[in-house]
Amino acid sequence: MALEGKVALVTGGSGGLGRVHSIVLAEKGADVALTYNRNEAKALEVVRDIEAMGRKALAVKMDLADEVSVIEGVRKVKEELGPVDILVNNAAAGIVRAVTITDMTKEDWDADVAVNLTGPFLLIKAVFPDMAERGWGRIINVSSVTGTMGGFGQCSYAATKAGLIGLTKTVALEGARKNITCNAVVLGVFDAGSFYDVAEPFRERIIKRVAMRRSGDPRELSGIIAFLASDEASYITGEAIEVSGGISLFTF
Numbered sequence: 001m002a003l004e005g006k007v008a009l010v011t012g013g014s015g016g017l018g019r020v021h022s023i024v025l026a027e028k029g030a031d032v033a034l035t036y037n038r039n040e041a042k043a044l045e046v047v048r049d050i051e052a053m054g055r056k057a058l059a060v061k062m063d064l065a066d067e068v069s070v071i072e073g074v075r076k077v078k079e080e081l082g083p084v085d086i087l088v089n090n091a092a093a094g095i096v097r098a099v100t101i102t103d104m105t106k107e108d109w110d111a112d113v114a115v116n117l118t119g120p121f122l123l124i125k126a127v128f129p130d131m132a133e134r135g136w137g138r139i140i141n142v143s144s145v146t147g148t149m150g151g152f153g154q155c156s157y158a159a160t161k162a163g164l165i166g167l168t169k170t171v172a173l174e175g176a177r178k179n180i181t182c183n184a185v186v187l188g189v190f191d192a193g194s195f196y197d198v199a200e201p202f203r204e205r206i207i208k209r210v211a212m213r214r215s216g217d218p219r220e221l222s223g224i225i226a227f228l229a230s231d232e233a234s235y236i237t238g239e240a241i242e243v244s245g246g247i248s249l250f251t252f
Contacts, residue, residue: 001029002230009077009084011035011064011123012091014043016192017142017218021088022046022057024222025229030086031056033077037063056081064091064119065111074126083130086138086229089120089164098153109156116160117167124171128180137180138229141168145188145244165240172238181237183228188244190216211246 008025012018013034022034023046032050036043036059043059050057058080062073077084092115097108120141131137146154147161164184171182189206207215221243227233228241242248 002232003086003226004029006030006085006229007033007077007081007083008086008088008229009033009035009074009123009127010088010090011062011119013088014039014046014059017187017190017221018088018090019046020192020218021090021222021225023049024219024226025086025088026050026053026055026057028226028230029055030229031081033058033060033081033084035060035062035064035073035091037061064122065114067122070119070122071126074123078130083134084127085131085134085136087123087127087140088225088229089123089139089141091119092116092142092157092160097156100153101155104155112156113160116157117163120164121167124167124182128171128175131175131180132178135179137175137178138233139168139171139175139180139182140225140228141165141182141184142225143168143184143186143240145186145242145247148186148240148242149248168240169238176237179234181228181234183233183236183238184240185221185224185228186240186242186244187221188216188242188247190218190221192218209247209251210244211249211251214245216243216245 008030010022013022014036022032047057060073063069141164143164144161146158151158168184
């Protein structure tokens with residue numbers, strides 16, 4: 001139970017990859033708070049699953065684009081579970097916008113930046129002081145290969161995920177002497193979430209770009225996140241670790 005006695009906060013923890021991250025962190029011994037914005041019923045299902053393991057869990061409604069909502073959500077976690085030891089910035093804008101730069105509206109751009117980049121900034125800002133005071137913290141940001149490789153019709157998503165890597169490295173520098181590590185996992189294609197919003201022919205084309213010729217199991221990503229949250233990863237910080245089955249490798 002490598003995370004026994006720790007409190008984890010997972011954004012977007014009510015479905016898709018976030019649900020699996022929350023469950024795996026609980027399996028490793030952490031008490032888990034998970035955020036949701038719309039689907040409370042799904043969030044409460046995850047809470048029940050975690051409580052069935054004998055861990056504490058909490059579902060917190062949070063609008064990541066709203067600073068007041070973030071501050072109040074973190075305060076609630078602290079009151080009910082304790083200060084946040086592990087922050088997993090997993091949530092991303094739920095709408096897949098397959099539009100080119102010339103067709104992207106400023107309103108859509110602003111909405112994606114608010115959730116994908118401003119939200120993680122606000123959460124880090126909210127939990128950082130308690131981590132610094134206690135001299136221990138783990139921050140894991142979920143980025144994407146789109147942020148390192150680009151993506152046709154994905155200008156807002158790619159820009160925010162690239163920005164998240166830059167934020168990761170800056171937070172790592174500012175937290176290093178306070179025993180706060182900050183790393184990013186750069187994910188490829190996984191069997192969850194928005195991948196299934198893509199038409200099947202395009203999913204098949206994407207899989208052909210993966211060196212391993214398959215999509216990832218969510219637990220293959222959650223295991224890396226749990227490792228980065230543990231003391232075993234105490235000397236790893238400021239890294240962007242690609243977990244993609246080799247999608248960025250040149251392959252035939």
